[in-house]
Each structure stands twice: as structure tokens, then as C-alpha cells.
Amino acid sequence: MTAPTIPGLENSQPLREPPQRKAKKSLKRLFLAAILVIPNIILLIVFTYRPLIDNIRLSFYNWNISSTRAAKFIGFDNYIEWATDPTSWAIVWQTIIFTFVAVAGSMVLGLGLALLLDRNLKGRNLVRSLVFAPYVISGAAIGVAFQFVFDPGYGLIQDLLGRIGIESPQFYTDPHWALFMITATYVWKNLGYTFVIYLAALQGLRKDLDEAAEIDRTPRARKFFRVTLPQLRPTTFFLSITVLLNSFQVFDIINVMTGGGPLETSTTTMVYQVYQETFVNSRAGYGAAVATIMFLAVLVITVVQVRMQDKEQ
Amino acid sequence: MVEVSLQHISRIYDAGKRPAVNRVNIDVRDGEFITLVGPSGSGKSTCLRMIAGLEPVNEGTVIIDGQDVTELRPSQRDVAMVFQSYALYPNMTARQNMAFALENAGMGKAEVNERVEQAAEMLELTDLLDKKPANMSGGQRQRVSMGRAIVRKPKVFLMDEPLSNLDARLRVSTRAQIASLQRELGVTTVYVTHDQTEAMTMGDRVAVLKDGVLQQVDEPMHLYRYPGNTFVAGFIGSPAMTLFEGATVNGSEVHLGDLCQVPVPERVASRVEHGVIVGVRPEDWKISFPGADGAVEGLKVDVAHIEQLGAEAFAYVELLDNSTIKARGSRIAVRLERLAEMRAIEVGDQIRIAPTRVSLFDGEQEINLEYLHNAERDVAVSSVAAS
Structure with missing residues (x-):
């Protein structure tokens, strides 16, 4: 029998070195990792990074998309032209308004609908599917359909307004109403997305907090703002990034409904401007410059948002 | 209020x-x-x-x-x-x-x-x-x-x-x-x-x-x-009370096997019937060792396991195979209080144990006899239910 002892006082024997992991094994793992990652990297390089760099290069040229030989290096001229043209700034402003209203609108309405439908109602699943459906319909189809809704001559809205004796706004000729129409249509389409994500988040809410709030005699509005909404914060962050990036790039609805007009550019956003300059006005270099500016803007916004989220946690 | x-x-x-x-x-x-x-x-x-x-x-x-x-x-x-x-x-x-x-x-x-x-x-x-x-x-x-x-x-x-x-x-x-x-x-x-x-x-x-x-x-x-029924008896207390089935009843005398008489409380003596379930808490056993003088009373058991807690210890013992009684949960918990007891008992030993205090439960309803026929009961009871 050994003498009693406590840790630290025993006659310890020198520790043996742990066996080294064989280098061969780690090489094998590296090889496996490479096989799994490489296809994706190739796709990214070919279809994302290469065009991105090409686009930046192109923004320093004057080119009419015909022969590559016609391209002429002009330095920052495209950027200078963009910055000094009042139309570009009007378009930036329209993009900001459109994006902000689209993000806020679809998130607030999506959350509202999710709250409304997060309970046991008859036909609940049918209603949920109906709300989600617009999101999977193509934007072009929605654009066409909503032309019938907004048409001041025979559209649905004009008919409804007419019944209460109000004359329909000129959605296609008034610049402000045109932008409103585009935004409303986009919010309607995007609602399904924010709704579904919020609904999932609501179903994952902690039930005990709800009960604690009930026992604490919390009024409804206060419960929503102090107990429910804070729990949805990660979802709200996620949605604000994804919806913002999506609405920044909206194209199909504008193209089908207004073609960027009225008055040439009243509903033109930056993405649509890129398309117009490149493929309609045949000014690929200028279009590329606008695209690069957009890219930088999105980059900054995303970095700021992610930073904010990290800080939160 | x-x-x-x-x-x-x-x-x-x-x-x-x-x-x-x-x-x-x-x-x-x-x-x-x-x-x-x-x-x-x-x-x-x-x-x-x-x-x-x-x-x-x-x-x-x-x-x-x-x-x-x-x-x-x-x-x-x-x-x-x-x-x-x-x-x-x-x-x-x-x-x-x-x-x-x-x-x-x-x-x-x-x-x-x-x-x-x-x-x-x-x-x-x-x-x-x-x-x-x-x-x-x-x-x-x-x-x-x-x-x-x-x-x-x-x-x-x-x-x-x-x-x-x-x-x-x-x-x-x-x-x-x-x-x-x-x-x-x-x-x-x-x-x-x-x-x-x-x-x-x-x-x-x-x-x-x-x-x-x-x-x-x-x-x-x-x-x-005074647990109201066998469920409460088993649930309250750790280790649990051991419940024995198959006790022999002779008038108001109750025996566990041949050599172990159960000390039936006077209050419930008149209510003891055939099929009575005998409950014994771990601390209510008296231990004696075979071979020690006069130690022929009590249940003969094998020590299967010992849990040392420092101030006290619990021996988990098993009835011999030929026993006429049956312990629910098969092992009987016995508390060892004195250091002498803890030192003297080892796994594999055969000892005799005899109950010093028991709870008796009706064989069918499994209700404590203290609470049955409650016209004459003398303990305050708030509520008892059959399990």
C-alpha cells in the first residue's frame, strides 16, 4: 500500500511527451479540404471576382460595347462626370428613398402579419401560403399585374378611389406617385419573405418570458416593445441586411412598370441607371463607373451593419 | 391574511x-x-x-x-x-x-x-x-x-x-x-x-x-x-424505506420469515390483517453478527454493497434466496451509524438485521394502517389518498 498523499505533494514521475501526430495525416486532411472547397472557389472566381475586377477596370474606359479596340482609357473622367451630373444625385436620392421605404415597409408589415397569423386560426396555413406566394412570383410578372392595379384609367385602385369620390393619382406621369407605385409593388412582393422569417422567429420565442410578462401585469404595447421585439433583434438585423441588399438591386419591376420614367429618370435607381447607360445609351464605361460606386456603397453599408451586430453581442 | x-x-x-x-x-x-x-x-x-x-x-x-x-x-x-x-x-x-x-x-x-x-x-x-x-x-x-x-x-x-x-x-x-x-x-x-x-x-x-x-x-x-401509503413511504426519505411483502400474520403478531418478529405499534395492532406490507426505514434496523453470542434473531442477509458518506454509511443487503418474504426493490438499505459498525461490515458478509420500528400498510390499498379505520385514529391527518 502506498503512503497517503495529496496532489502537489506526491513524488511525481517525469511526464512522458505526448505522441506526435503524424504529418502524413494532416496532409491527407488538407487534401480532402481542398477537394471540397476548390469547386466553389473556381465558381466564385469565374463568376464573381473576375467580373468584379473587370468592371472596375472598365470604369476607367470610354467604350460603346462594340469592338474592344474602340475602348479608350480616360482615367477618372467617368467618375467626375457622374459626380458633377445633377441627374446622378437625383438617382442616388431616389435609390435611398426607395430602399429605405422598401426595407422599413416590408419589415414592419411582415412583422405585423406574422404577429397576426402566429396563432391557431382556421385556414392559417392557407393564409400563410397566400402571403408568401408573391415572393416566389417573378418580379416581371408582378410588374405586369400591378400595371392593371395602378392604371389611372381602368385599374383597381382608380376604381376603389372612384367609389368614394376621389380621383386616382396619375401613377405613370407624376414622378412622386410613380416612385410610390414602384415602392409599394416591391414591398408587396417582398412581404412574403419578411413575413416567413418573422413568423419562424416568433415561433421560436421563449414561452417563459411571455408568461413572466403576463404575471408581471405587462400592458400589451409595452410587452411588445420591451419583451417581444428585443427577442426578435437578431432576426431584425438579418432581415435588414438581406432586404436592403435585395431592394438595392431591384430591376425587373422598374423595367416592366415604368422603364425608369416618367421624365426619363423619375423612378430610376442606381442599378437601373447602370442598365440604361450600358445597354441603352451604349456607354459601358460610364455604366461600369456607376456600378463600382454602388459596389462601394453596399460594401460600406454591409460592413457597418455587421460591425453593429458584433457590438450588440 | x-x-x-x-x-x-x-x-x-x-x-x-x-x-x-x-x-x-x-x-x-x-x-x-x-x-x-x-x-x-x-x-x-x-x-x-x-x-x-x-x-x-x-x-x-x-x-x-x-x-x-x-x-x-x-x-x-x-x-x-x-x-x-x-x-x-x-x-x-x-x-x-x-x-x-x-x-x-x-x-x-x-x-x-x-x-x-x-x-x-x-x-x-x-x-x-x-x-x-x-x-x-x-x-x-x-x-x-x-x-x-x-x-x-x-x-x-x-x-x-x-x-x-x-x-x-x-x-x-x-x-x-x-x-x-x-x-x-x-x-x-x-x-x-x-x-x-x-x-x-x-x-x-x-x-x-x-x-x-x-x-x-x-x-x-x-x-x-407516518407516510400515508406505500408511495409516500418510498418517495420521502433517502435511501428509501424498504417494503416487505409476504410477512406471516398470526393474530396481531407479524413475522418476517422465521426468526424476525416485527414490533407492531399498539395503536394498529387490531387492524393487522393477512397480506400486510411491512415498511422499515434504513435507520430502524438493529444489526447483529452471526457467531456473536445469542445472535440468532433477525433476518439473515448478504451485504451486497456499502456506501460511505463519512459521518454515516449505508449497507445495501439482500435476502437469502430461500427467503419466504420479498423486499420491493430487492435490496434493503441499512444505515450504519457507529464507526464500529462501519468497520466491522464488508461486502460479502452475512449479517442479521431486525427492525426496531416499522410502518404497516394494508395489503390491498397500500394505505398506512395508522390512517385506516380512522374512527379511532389518534394522529392528526390532513389528507390521505389511495394510490
């Missing part, structure tokens, strides 16, 4: 199945600390949630402070609850968590502050007031959730296993704190736990539930000494 009265309350989830809570009847006195204890699925938490109003009452009546609250919402009942998960609002600091309910009631800032500070002092939370739950330890969160209940000065405290997420040491110290805090505040309290030690040590009275049915409500020591 706040009394809580549960009158035959039932919770029926599914009409085809056994109710989760089945006609439970408990009267909680003013200022009393009552613990609801039972294995998981016994309906104790459901019972508590019915008092809180978080669970509908399908049958029966809940009365708080003389008012029928059966149909009232939780917010209208003036109860405070400590949840098993603590249910602290994660986006708020400890101070905000505790102040939340008071602000909801429209209380002035100064008074809210005063109450929060006072509760914080009582619970030694003052340094934590501006921390959020995510930055606290389990014990600290538990105290904040207690604080949230205390500041309310509610009619009733409801606690749903508030200690089950703490480590063993903290659980022991906290349970004493909660019990003395409750006595200081004098607020009627209903406390749910699955841990019979907690139930025994904290409660003025203990209510034992099984399968949604109330088994017994009594003061801890009386409950321990």
Missing part, C-alpha cells in the same frame, strides 16, 4: 387520457410555505401553473385571499412567480428586470427605486443591479428572479423548481436562504420541487403528488414518520 385554496381542481389535456392533475384539494394557510413534491409527470408544476393562471382549470375552483380566481387571468391574480428557467428579460439589467412589474403597475419612480434597492440588499444583489442576465452566474440569476418576485409584495409567491439549475452546493445554501427569507416576509408560498430533501427541509407542510393525484399533505416530520 392570504389563504390559497385548491378545491378539487383538475387539468384534463385529453379526455381519453388520465388527467394531468386529478381533483387536487389543498388548503394553504396564511403565510404558510407549502411544497408540492412528486416524481416527474406527477402534475406538481401543472398544479402551480393553475394557481398562477398560466394553465386553465378544467374542473374545480382556485381561491386566493377569499376570491374565486378560477377564471381570472394571471395578471389579475396578484401572484409572483419564480420560474425554473428564471425567465429574466435578457435585454434588461437586473434593476430593470426587478422594476418592470412595478412600472407596469404605474408606481412612481422613487418608490420603484426604493423597493428595488431594498430587495437587492436583502438578496445581496446590490453590486449586480446594472448587469444583464447574460453576464451573471446561475446563482445570481436565481437571486434576481427572486428579487423580481419580492419587490411586487404579492399575495402569493409561486416557485417552480427554482433551484434545479444550480449546482449541488449552491442548492443547499440557497434553499436555506429562501426558506428563511419567506419566513421573514411572511408571504404565503407554494413551492414545487422533485427533490424530496428540498420539500422536507423548506416546507411548513409537504404535499406529495403522484400521477396527478394528491397522496398526502402533512408536516415534514409527521409525513416522514
Whole structure:
């Protein structure tokens, strides 16, 4: 029998070195990792990074998309032209308004609908599917359909307004109403997305907090703002990034409904401007410059948002 | 004066199945600390949630402070609850968590502050007031959730296993704190736990539930000494009371096997019938060693296992194969108190054990004979139910 002892006082024997992991094994793992990652990297390089760099290069040229030989290096001229043209700034402003209203609108309405439908109602699943459906319909189809809704001559809205004796706004000729129409249509389409994500988040809410709030005699509005909404914060962050990036790039609805007009550019956003300059006005270099500016803007916004989220946690 | 009265309350989830809570009847006195204890699925938490109003009452009546609250919402009942998960609002600091309910009631800032500070002092939370739950330890969160209940000065405290997420040491110290805090505040309290030690040590009275049915409500020591039925006998006390079947009954004399006479309490002697179940607690055995002079009395058993706890030890012994009696759970727990006993007994030894005190249960209903034929009973009993 050994003498009693406590840790630290025993006659310890020198520790043996742990066996080294064989280098061969780690090489094998590296090889496996490479096989799994490489296809994706190739796709990214070919279809994302290469065009991105090409686009930046192109923004320093004057080119009419015909022969590559016609391209002429002009330095920052495209950027200078963009910055000094009042139309570009009007378009930036329209993009900001459109994006902000689209993000806020679809998130607030999506959350509202999710709250409304997060309970046991008859036909609940049918209603949920109906709300989600617009999101999977193509934007072009929605654009066409909503032309019938907004048409001041025979559209649905004009008919409804007419019944209460109000004359329909000129959605296609008034610049402000045109932008409103585009935004409303986009919010309607995007609602399904924010709704579904919020609904999932609501179903994952902690039930005990709800009960604690009930026992604490919390009024409804206060419960929503102090107990429910804070729990949805990660979802709200996620949605604000994804919806913002999506609405920044909206194209199909504008193209089908207004073609960027009225008055040439009243509903033109930056993405649509890129398309117009490149493929309609045949000014690929200028279009590329606008695209690069957009890219930088999105980059900054995303970095700021992610930073904010990290800080939160 | 706040009394809580549960009158035959039932919770029926599914009409085809056994109710989760089945006609439970408990009267909680003013200022009393009552613990609801039972294995998981016994309906104790459901019972508590019915008092809180978080669970509908399908049958029966809940009365708080003389008012029928059966149909009232939780917010209208003036109860405070400590949840098993603590249910602290994660986006708020400890101070905000505790102040939340008071602000909801429209209380002035100064008074809210005063109450929060006072509760914080009582619970030694003052340094934590501006921390959020995510930055606290389990014990600290538990105290904040207690604080949230205390500041309310509610009619009733409801606690749903508030200690089950703490480590063993903290659980022991906290349970004493909660019990003395409750006595200081004098607020009627209903406390749910699955841990019979907690139930025994904290409660003025203990209510034992099984399968949604109330088994017994009594003061801890009386409950321990006079368990109402075999379920309570097995559930309260650790290690559990051993229950023997197959005892031979001769008039009012009861024998376990040939050489072991059971000391039948005088009060119940007239009620002993064939098929009686004999219950013996681990500390109620007298041990003797074969070969020692005159040691021929008692059950002959093999020592199968020994648990050393330092101050005491438990021997788990088995009846010999040819025994005419049967022990439920097969092993019999025997407490060894004296160092001499602990040293003398080793696994594999054969010893004799004889009961010094027993509980006797009716063979069919499994109810303690003390409570049967209760016209002549001489012990105070609040409630006993058949299992």
C-alpha cells in the first residue's frame, strides 16, 4: 500500500511527451479540404471576382460595347462626370428613398402579419401560403399585374378611389406617385419573405418570458416593445441586411412598370441607371463607373451593419 | 391574511387520457410555505401553473385571499412567480428586470427605486443591479428572479423548481436562504420541487403528488414518520424505506420469515390483517453478527454493497434466496451509524438485521394502517389518498 498523499505533494514521475501526430495525416486532411472547397472557389472566381475586377477596370474606359479596340482609357473622367451630373444625385436620392421605404415597409408589415397569423386560426396555413406566394412570383410578372392595379384609367385602385369620390393619382406621369407605385409593388412582393422569417422567429420565442410578462401585469404595447421585439433583434438585423441588399438591386419591376420614367429618370435607381447607360445609351464605361460606386456603397453599408451586430453581442 | 385554496381542481389535456392533475384539494394557510413534491409527470408544476393562471382549470375552483380566481387571468391574480428557467428579460439589467412589474403597475419612480434597492440588499444583489442576465452566474440569476418576485409584495409567491439549475452546493445554501427569507416576509408560498430533501427541509407542510393525484399533505416530520401509503413511504426519505411483502400474520403478531418478529405499534395492532406490507426505514434496523453470542434473531442477509458518506454509511443487503418474504426493490438499505459498525461490515458478509420500528400498510390499498379505520385514529391527518 502506498503512503497517503495529496496532489502537489506526491513524488511525481517525469511526464512522458505526448505522441506526435503524424504529418502524413494532416496532409491527407488538407487534401480532402481542398477537394471540397476548390469547386466553389473556381465558381466564385469565374463568376464573381473576375467580373468584379473587370468592371472596375472598365470604369476607367470610354467604350460603346462594340469592338474592344474602340475602348479608350480616360482615367477618372467617368467618375467626375457622374459626380458633377445633377441627374446622378437625383438617382442616388431616389435609390435611398426607395430602399429605405422598401426595407422599413416590408419589415414592419411582415412583422405585423406574422404577429397576426402566429396563432391557431382556421385556414392559417392557407393564409400563410397566400402571403408568401408573391415572393416566389417573378418580379416581371408582378410588374405586369400591378400595371392593371395602378392604371389611372381602368385599374383597381382608380376604381376603389372612384367609389368614394376621389380621383386616382396619375401613377405613370407624376414622378412622386410613380416612385410610390414602384415602392409599394416591391414591398408587396417582398412581404412574403419578411413575413416567413418573422413568423419562424416568433415561433421560436421563449414561452417563459411571455408568461413572466403576463404575471408581471405587462400592458400589451409595452410587452411588445420591451419583451417581444428585443427577442426578435437578431432576426431584425438579418432581415435588414438581406432586404436592403435585395431592394438595392431591384430591376425587373422598374423595367416592366415604368422603364425608369416618367421624365426619363423619375423612378430610376442606381442599378437601373447602370442598365440604361450600358445597354441603352451604349456607354459601358460610364455604366461600369456607376456600378463600382454602388459596389462601394453596399460594401460600406454591409460592413457597418455587421460591425453593429458584433457590438450588440 | 392570504389563504390559497385548491378545491378539487383538475387539468384534463385529453379526455381519453388520465388527467394531468386529478381533483387536487389543498388548503394553504396564511403565510404558510407549502411544497408540492412528486416524481416527474406527477402534475406538481401543472398544479402551480393553475394557481398562477398560466394553465386553465378544467374542473374545480382556485381561491386566493377569499376570491374565486378560477377564471381570472394571471395578471389579475396578484401572484409572483419564480420560474425554473428564471425567465429574466435578457435585454434588461437586473434593476430593470426587478422594476418592470412595478412600472407596469404605474408606481412612481422613487418608490420603484426604493423597493428595488431594498430587495437587492436583502438578496445581496446590490453590486449586480446594472448587469444583464447574460453576464451573471446561475446563482445570481436565481437571486434576481427572486428579487423580481419580492419587490411586487404579492399575495402569493409561486416557485417552480427554482433551484434545479444550480449546482449541488449552491442548492443547499440557497434553499436555506429562501426558506428563511419567506419566513421573514411572511408571504404565503407554494413551492414545487422533485427533490424530496428540498420539500422536507423548506416546507411548513409537504404535499406529495403522484400521477396527478394528491397522496398526502402533512408536516415534514409527521409525513416522514407516518407516510400515508406505500408511495409516500418510498418517495420521502433517502435511501428509501424498504417494503416487505409476504410477512406471516398470526393474530396481531407479524413475522418476517422465521426468526424476525416485527414490533407492531399498539395503536394498529387490531387492524393487522393477512397480506400486510411491512415498511422499515434504513435507520430502524438493529444489526447483529452471526457467531456473536445469542445472535440468532433477525433476518439473515448478504451485504451486497456499502456506501460511505463519512459521518454515516449505508449497507445495501439482500435476502437469502430461500427467503419466504420479498423486499420491493430487492435490496434493503441499512444505515450504519457507529464507526464500529462501519468497520466491522464488508461486502460479502452475512449479517442479521431486525427492525426496531416499522410502518404497516394494508395489503390491498397500500394505505398506512395508522390512517385506516380512522374512527379511532389518534394522529392528526390532513389528507390521505389511495394510490
